[in-house]
Each structure stands twice: as C-alpha cells, then as structure tokens.
Amino acid sequence: AQSVTQPDIHITVSEGASLELRCNYSYGATPYLFWYVQSPGQGLQLLLKYFSGDTLVQGIKGFEAEFKRSQSSFNLRKPSVHWSDAAEYFCALLGTGGGNKLTFGTGTQLKVEL
C-alpha cells in the first residue's frame, strides 16, 4: 500500500521568513512525487515534481523540494515567504508500478502573517 503523510495541518509564518512543509511517504520503490498548491477559490496548481535524477527539485514561485530516500521524505522549502503564498499545499505520490495510483496527503494550510 502507498501513503502520503503531511504531519502539519496548519503552519503560520511571518512574511520574509523561511518555510519548510513536511511530506513523508510510504511506497515499495522510488515513486513519482509532487507538490501542489491550492489558493482560495482556485484549482490545484503544480509547484514541482520529482521523477528521477537530481534529488533537489526547483519549482515555480521560488519553491524547491528535496527527495531523501533514506528518510522517505519530500519536504517543500522556500527561503522567504510572501503574503501571496498563503494557501493549502498538497504532497502527492504517483506509484510507478502498474495501476498508476495517485495518492494525496491531507494538506497543510499555510498562513502568512504580515
């Protein structure tokens, strides 16, 4: 079985501070991993994805994520948060075997204090 865990339901940071959103997964091999953002009233937007190769992945809006196989983690980071980053963030895993099952974490709600 595959699963994705986002241990932080809510996170509050000050504008300009650094951010790290945690994502842990369970899967029998190396999966495909994604981070999505959902802003209020909008659809999901893909921030970045990891398929293979370099374990540090750069995405849009200044976000990056690092795949750590030993820790089964794919944490999302941003050096300096902007007020417009306030949104809900989802980590997702796509199985690489047969079935192509897509599993989402439960999401982390980010609040940015001015």
Next chain:
Amino acid sequence: GAGVSQSPSNKVTEKGKDVELRCDPISGHTALYWYRQRLGQGLEFLIYFQGNSAPDKSGLPSDRFSAERTGESVSTLTIQRTQQEDSAVYLCASSLGPGEKLFFGSGTQLSVL
C-alpha cells in the same frame, strides 16, 4: 459518507466507447472538483461545481467531456467516444465551499485500449 467516494476504482474500455465516472462527495460539501492526472504529468483541472451549477467549465479538454451534479450530491463525469489519450487517473475532490479545505477521493484509473 466518511469521505469522498469514487467509482469505479478502475475502468478499462475500448477506444470509441463511452464511460461514466461517479463521485460521491462528503455530505454537506457544496463545492466539487474534477481533476485528471495523465502519466508523467501534473494534475489537470477539469471542472468545478458550486452546488449543482458549474461556474467554471474551462478545463474540460473537449466536447466529448461533460459533467453533471445532482443538487449538492453525486456528480458524474462522462467521456464520450473515448480516445487513448483519455487514459488517466480521474480525481474528485469536495469542500464545504470555495477556498475551504479539499478532501480527495482515491480516483478512478481509466485505461483506454
């Protein structure tokens, strides 16, 4: 129900056939979204319902795709004359309202042969 339910979980069909995918949102959730994810790609927004109206149909990829929602309950996504490029995981999500926390179903894996 306890969560968003989608059926079937897997569907294999022949090219040219019609398919119907079902989503049962969490009771009381007025907002309902359909997404799809094709292999190796990010999530693609298809359509959004607020109640039984669809203010945003911009994501439907062609006129072969249509969706309906009965009140604030079940939604069906219909794909007519399926093509191989329709093969994907179709994901449904619901929320109490626009901008509220999303809850996802486990998806329907559609394979068009």
